[in-house]
Each structure stands twice: as C-alpha cells, then as structure tokens.
Amino acid sequence: MFTVFNEELDRIARDIRDRHFAYMRKETSEAELAAWQLEQFRRSVAYVKENSPFYRRHLADVAPESITALTPEQLATVPFTTKDDLRSAFEDMLSQPFNKAWIFYETTGTTGRSTPCPRDNIDSLNNNTTLTVYYDTILRQYGDHLIVGVSGPTELHAFGDTFGEVCRNLGHAVAKMWPHSPMVGYDRALKTLRELPANALFSTPGMALTLAKKARAAGLDPRRDFGLDVIMCTGELASPSLLENVGAVWGARAYNALYGSQESSVMGAATADGLLRTAPLLNVYEVIDPVTGQAVEPGADGVRHGELVLTALYQGSKPLIRYRTGDLVRLTPALPGAVVPAPTLEVLGRTRDVMVIGGRRISGYDLEDLLLTHPRGYVDYQIVIDAADGRDTLTLRLETPADDPEVRVDEQAVARDCRERLGVEVSFEYGPLGPITTTGAMVSWKAARVEDRRDGSIDRERAAALALTAGRAQ
Template sequence: MFTIFDDRLDAFARRTLDDHRRFDAGAWRPEEIEAHQLRALRETLRYVAARSPFYGELLGHLDESAIADLTFDSFAELPFTTKDDLRGRLLDMLSRPVHEGWIFYETTGTTGRATPCPRDNVDSLVNNTALSVCYRHVFEAHGDRHVIAVMGPNELHSTGDTFGDVCRNLGAAHAKMWPHSPVVGFPRALEVIREIAVTGVFCTPNVAMSMAREALRAGLEPRELGIRFFMFTGELATPGLLRNIGELWGATAYNCLYASQEASILGAVHGDGRLRTVPLNVYYELIDPETGRPVPRGEGPRQGELVVTHLYQGSKPLVRYRTGDLVRLSPAPATDAGGYPSEVLLPLGRVRDLIDLNGHGVTAYELESTILDRLAGAMDYQLVIDRIDGTDTLTVEVETRGGRPLPPDNVTDLVRAARDAWGCPLTVAYGRLGGVTTTGAMVSWKAARVHDRRRAPDAERRVALAMAGQREPR
C-alpha cells in the first residue's frame, strides 16, 4: 500500500510485477534476458561506485567508457566481494544511508560480527514480487482460504516481513510466531495452529521436526492438525528430508527459498517443486572455489561456488559476491517449454562444509541425501564420525517415533550405501537427540548435524553446543 504515496515507486512496482509475470509466462526471449542483465550490470556498477565507500575504492577506477563497453567477459575480471569485506567494512558497504531505507536488518551474529542488511523499498519490491509470482503456483496447488504461519529466527531478521508481505500479495492471512521464543514457545504455537486452522507454514526443517515432537508429547497427531504444506528455508533440505517431514505431517514439503540475509533472494520454488534462479534480479556465476576461475558453461549441469551480483539498485547491492556456497545449476526442464525459463538451482552446502571420508570429498547434500533417503520415519538425526584403525566410520544417531527401530532392509541398504560410496563402516543408534540439532539455521548444517570426533570441535560447533544448552532438548 505504501506505493500509492509515491508515484515513482508505484510505477516501478507495476513495471516490476509486469516483468516478472511475463517471465513466469515464458515471454522473455533468451537474448532479451541477456540484454536486461548486461544493462542492469552496468547500472549497478555506476550506482555502487558513486554511492558506496567500499565500492568507490574497489571499483572507482572504472570510468564511464569502461562501464559503457562492459561485456560479460570483462565483468568476470572484476574483483570479488567476500564475507570478510562485509564483516570488515559494515556500513561502508551500503549505497544508501540507513535513513533512506524502510527497515533495518542484520545477520544473526552467532558465528561472527553481525553485519548490517538494511532494505529500501526497491529491495523489497523486487524480491517480494519474484517470490509472490513463483509461490502463487504452490499456494494454488493446495486449495484456498489459506492461513499461513510464519516462523522465523528473530525480530532483526527479514523472514517475518518478507513472507508476511508475500502472503498479503497472494491474498492469504498469516500469523507470525517464533516457537523458540520464550514468549511463544512450541506449546502455544501448536495451540495457535489449531485455533486458527493453519494450512501452511514457513519455517526451517528442524522447526517442523521439533513441532512434531512437541505435538506427539502433547498427545496430538501431527497429520490431523490440518497443515497442507510446509515452505522450508534456512537449512539444507534434501529430498529425503522433505519426504520424511511431509509423511510425518501428512503434508507436502518444499524447499522454498535459497537466500541469505546479506544477498537477499537468490532462488525460489516454482510450481514444479524445484528451486529456480531469478535472472531478472540476480546475475549468477559459478567459480572453482580453489582457483576462483569460472566454471565453463555447457549444455548440461554446472557445479561450483556461487557468485552473485544484484541487478537492482537498492540499499546494499553486491558485486561479484562470493556466497561460500556450492551449488549445481541445471537447464530448465524440457517440459517447461513456454514456461518459467530459468535454471534449476540445487544448493549442495557450504564450501567449508566439505567433509573428507576416507579420501572422498563429500558435500553436505550428498551426505544427507545418502543417509535420509534410507531413514524413512526418522524424526531427527545426527552423524558421528570416528576414525578407527585408520578407517573413517559413521554412526547415524536417529530419533524415531516411539523409539521404534528402522526397518531392517533400510538399515542394510544404508550400511551398503556408506560402504560403497565412501568406504565407511556404518552403524545406527537410537535415542532422543539434544538441542544441538536445532541450531542449523543459526549456525550451520555441519555444526548442528555432524559430530566429528576425529578432531576437536571448531568455533561453529562450540557455538552450536552453547546455543543448544539454552534450548529445551527436542
């Protein structure tokens, strides 16, 4: 509604919506998308070099002639922006002062100094429009009269405002509730879900699992609470995890978002259940994380560290920002001819979360997929890595409903898969897991899920354990 008070923003919002609707309908030709991206890259460079103290130093050597002649190849020669830059330069990263934004956010600061992430109206209009256009397909697939629960980490995070705005755009009522908050808590969250007949939930996967355990302890059957779909963000979400949580709740579970507080929306789920890139808003590059060199483009999937540049000019555009995340980008499915024409984005985990198992470099996605594809019925899990007689071994600690053991065939299959993939002997142990597995969204997947006994806990694992001590065991 704020746009009706500003004619310029009102016109911008309408153009943005029209562009994304046309893209959603497959009306943008490839050459039109490339022209849009190159034009926007030039504008972002002009904008940040003139407004941001950091980029004024980093890119101030670019004159108008160099920017006007920019190509994708010459753009790839510009320096990267790193997380250390964000932590070290803080407000100097901004291209607009805080008072010119509409809201101030920051990163959680659990593993380092919190960095400022303000948004202005351009930031929110561009990002929330993309989400609204994509999520419309998901909401409509699950009926109407929706009441959505939005469960985020804290008040200085964008989750509540972003998803609340998207729900409003799609005509769905919503309630913001933080189950880990001492004011709300899981028991009250479950009461609200029942009282107002919640149909969908935005949350992390672990919040959904924690909420299911709380429901069972209260004598409630999760499948009978009426939730039709979950929209997950903030943690790794493999197909096995989505299936397990979906079966537990009798709902459809989506990995709905790939984003960060620093870089905003980088991927959104579409009606086919896959995460898609948003090429009208973001320019994507893949690099070799060791060398920094580009991953060659081809006709098939590409894999590497994701580097992003914002194609809109808001409070804090980033140029060639190394996300530190490994991803796989695949061409749009052939079945989407005439449909949403963007690549499928598959997050594989952070670069520094690669785990060596008997000489095999294993991504977080590969490890979790191999395990959870064979843990149907698991309500929570943790991986313990040991090294015995020169061989890396795995123990999968599992929490199941009522403590029931997994089907023997599943365990046999899991043991075989670990042996064949990584040469790891594997055992399964059962029990109630502590609060550390609930910290993934605040710290990291690896800190929350992996207990590597081969070495002393690193800083992130220590933070996760300290945070777990402040939470009720789930």
C-alpha cells in the first residue's frame, strides 16, 4: 500500500498492472508489443548511459536513437554486459544511489565478492506484477485464501520479500520460515507448516526434499500429516523428473515457479500448465552461441538453444543491458491458446556446467532428468561420475525413507536409459548423503549434486559448498 502515499508511484503501479492485464487477456498484438519493447529498450539504454558510471563508459559509442529494430544485427551493435563486469564495476553498475532504493540485497558471495543488488519501487512494481498475474493462474486452483510457507536461503535475498508481496497481492497469508537459521531450524519450520496448516510452499527443490526428510525423521508422513497442495520451487535446477518426485513425496503439485537471480530479477515464471514462460513486459530475450557470441538461429521447430542474454525494459536501480546470464536455455515459441502468450523457457543449467560423459555432451538439466525419470519417493539424491579402465561410469546415490511403501526405483529402466543416451553404465547406492546437497541455491547445482571424480581434484565451488555446510543449522 506504499503507493497511496506517492501519487506518481500510484499512477505507475496502475499503468503497469493494466498493461499486464491487457497482455494476459491477449489484447496486445505482436506488433504493439514489439513497438513497445523497442521504445523501452532505447529508453533503458539512454537511462543507464545517463545514470550509471559503468554504462556511461561501456556504451559510450551507442546512440539509443540508432536502434530502430530489435533484430540480431542491430542488437549486436550494443556490447554485452558480463558477470565479470558486475564483479569489477560493483556500485558503478548502479543507475541510482543506494539511498534511492527501498531495499538492499546482494549476491551470496560464496565463491567470490558479493555484488550489490538494491531494488527501488520501479524494480519491485514491475517484477512483482508479472509474478502476481502469472502465479494467479496457479494458486487460484487451490483456493482464494491460502496459507503459504516461504522458505528462502538468506535474509539478504529477495526470496521472502518478493513472494510475500506477490501472495499479499493475491489475498494469501504468508509465513516466512528460514530452516537454516539457528533461530528457526527444521523442527520449528515443520511445526509451523503443520499447525497452520500451510496449503502452499515456496522453496528450493532441495529444501522441499530436506523438509520431507526431516519430517520422516520425526515420525511424520509428509503426505498424511501436512496439508500442502502446491509447492512452488525456485533457486535451483529443476528438471521435470525432480519436480514430479517433489510432488510425489508431499502429495502435492510441484512447479518450477521462477527463473531469476539477484542481479537480473525475474527472467521467467510458471503458469497453470506447469510451463516456465518468459516475461516480455520485463525483458528482451536473446539466445546466443556461448562460444562465438553470435545469435542462434531457430531450428525447424522454432526452438533456439544456447546462452540466454537479456535486457531490462524498466528503469530502476540496476537495469542490465544485453546481460550474458551464463545459463543455457531452450526457448520455444508461444503455444496457441496458452494462458500466457509468451515463449516457453527451459533452463538447462550454466554454460560451464555442461558435462562430457561417455564422450557425449549433456546439460545438468538433461542429466538430472535422465537419471530421475524412474525413481520416486526419494528425499535426496546425488550423482557421482567416475572412470574405470578408461570408460566413464555413473553412480546414482539415493536417500529413501525405509518406512515409505510408495518408494520405487526401477534400476533396470535407469540403466537402460543411460546406456541409450550416454553409452555408460550406472550403479546405485542408498543411504544418507550429508548436508552438501542443501547448498545448490547458495553455490551451484553442480557443486551440490555432482561429484566428478575423474581428475581427482575438488573444484572451487565444491570446496565452497563443503565450507558452507559447516555454518548452517542442519
């Protein structure tokens, strides 16, 4: 309700809302959307050149008025912004000073220097409006007044504030719970979820599984003793197979709810059909070859596969111009009749996390989906890559509750799929996996979920993940 104290922000909020409503009702034509995106792209370039010390230097040779279309050829005249730029520029990247933000966040800093991510009211109004209209298509299926648990990574993360406000916009009650906090812990978080009882949960996929594991250890059945209907997962890689298992463990529907980051805010969000979609009212999306930096041509099916690049179409604290996310995606054209007329987005993991197994390249997303297609009912997992006699091998480690009759692991089916896809053998191990698997949102999916023993070394991210577990409430 802060906007009622500022008439200009109140007007802006209503304009953003109405634009989203028109888009959701399919009242905005493709030509109208393209014209608006071009205008906003040029406005963002002009805005950062005027206000950001970094972009004043970085875009010195770019004239916003010279950009007359958002074609690959014209976009290529604007230089990329990279993660290294964010780390080196630090506060020079900002287009507004800290005291003009309403809140301050920062990146985790587990593997390098934390970078500042303040948000002003323009940032939050744009991003939270998109999430509100997208998530309404999901949450309304379960009732008008839900109780929603929100379990995020840290207090310096946007997780709790963002989802809290979105749920408030939709009329749902929120309980913020931080299970890794020593003041909360898992027992108290589970008690809150159970006694409210909560209908919905926002968390990482790993946190949802860990909460189920802790519930089992306390003698509780997540399906019988809790009331969750929907789990909104974000913060980590989440293949369809993993999401189906999260849902099966809790007796709920699990969604890959959000693709975003502290630096770039919302890049994709889920709708009722379970698909992750782009947000064309927030960003311009490009897909490039991660090696050459050139635009990727769509295949015969219209799908583009490569590294995602985006430009913010709103002018807030830290809009990024042609930001190389470092993430591999599959971008599919909008489907006719979809609830949101936006392209669908599959996030395949980071470009540097693509693995070569059995001589074949595979993304983290596709490897996880391959190995977890058949197992159901597990509460934790990890992948070990090794080599024997010059041949790669896989081990799938699963932690399964001994007292759950619905646990099933079709080892033969998993082994067959791995031979067909990668030409390698897979073995299975069962038992507790330790706390490193809970660090995916804070370090990386690969550090948390994959142990690659082939060169005998421990990389920097896995070392950071191991160190992080020492200071967490378990």
